[in-house]
Amino acid sequence: MITEPRVLIDATAVPADRGGVGRYVDCLVAALGADGATPMVVCQPRDAELYAELAPHADVLPARERLVTRTARLTWEQTRLPWLLRRARVDVLHCPHYTMPLAGQVATVVTLHDATFFTDPRVHSPVKARFFRAWTRTSLRRAEVCVVPSESTARELRRAAGADAARAGVEGLHVVHHGVDPDCFHPPSPPEVAALRRRLSLGSSPYVAFLGALEPRKNVPALIRGFGRASQSLAGRSDPPALVLAGQPGWDRQVERELQAVPHRVRVIRAGYLPLAELSGFLGGATVVAYPSLGEGFGLPVLEAMAAGGAVLTTRRLAIPEVGGDAVAYCGIHAEDIAAGLVALFHDPARRAELSSAAQRRAKDFSWAASAARHREAYHRAAMVRQRSRQVR
Secondary structure, eight states, X not given: OOSSOOEEEEOTTOOSSOOHHHHHHHHHHHHHHHTTOOOEEEEOXXXXXXXXXXXXXXXXXXXXXXXXXXHHHHHHHHHHHHHHHHHTTOSEEEEOSSOOOTTOOSEEEEEOOOSHHHHOGGGSOHHHHHHHHHHHHHHHHHOSEEEESOHHHHHHHHHHHOHHHHTTTSOOEEEOOOOOOTTTSSOOOHHHHHHHHHHHTOTTOOEEEEESOBSGGGTHHHXXXXXXXXXXXXXXXXXXXXXXXXXXXXXXXXXXXXXXXXXXXXXXXXXXXXXXXXXXXXXHTSSEEEEOOSOOSSOHHHHHHHHTTOOEEEOOSTTHHHHHTTSSEEOOSSHHHHHHHHHHHHTOHHHHHHHHHHHHHHHTTOOHHHHHHHHHHHHHHHHHHHHHHHHHO
């Protein structure tokens, strides 16, 4: 029996601008190193120094090619990665973003982040939805273990993708919550908030913060309309609020159309991508953090806002209540529901303070150390499944 499998984590799918998947991989690698594990990490050449710093005892292997397109990365995954696995004598490969090499001869763990490609495909581009549905089914069928970030995602995959049937004879879905890094996400200091305000030219205005990709699944068009309605109710204030949208553009034009329709008296700021070091100031400095998503496999921005002490307004869709519990405020997904939730929180500073305190307490229940320990269990389980299958042969 393998007591400590030799694990390689494929980080080549991590984009340069660290969104949710990037933070998942980065924080997992660092937490595995802190837990005493010594995984190998194959990554884009640009990330070699980063992973060497995050996990000093890990063996970091930069890919020889710059894998700048999805096609190039998938080609590398199916051709070069199996060769690397043999050369490095790997026992377990962790593929952290749906796909896996079909010709790999080692135990494989695949992370499936959500099931919305099956349950709500309209919120994804048609090509992306088809691609990830196909790879989800393939990974469910072929990987020894599939990691999912929430019980909600596990239920949805069983219901919509037939996960239990697909995984007959192997170990099935392994639920592992994400964590939050308190060094990056914490109640901000006054200088951190002030720096963020200067960067966005906010002055002393209160603001509603949104963090995430500006795409249909995040429900940003409804948030913009809802904020516009809320602004009418808050028009009598001496300090009218702004809505600040932080994140990369999505795949369609809905957000742009809504922004063009915003009345001149309503202030909406496109902040673009904000560096990791500025996010605590952004989230913790907001009057309200609004995240009215149509569905999340976990909801990492909600957890990060909670750790920063934000008063969060979000929805009860899919996994979000599993993360937020009673430490966030909930609303419906429509503009009028969002507007009502925003107005209620703006008029109730005591409720915002209560949510902030509760959110900070609850966020401490989600750690990358615990996530790393659960991932190590998945690696051991995958190695044992592979070993049993070889013995049967």
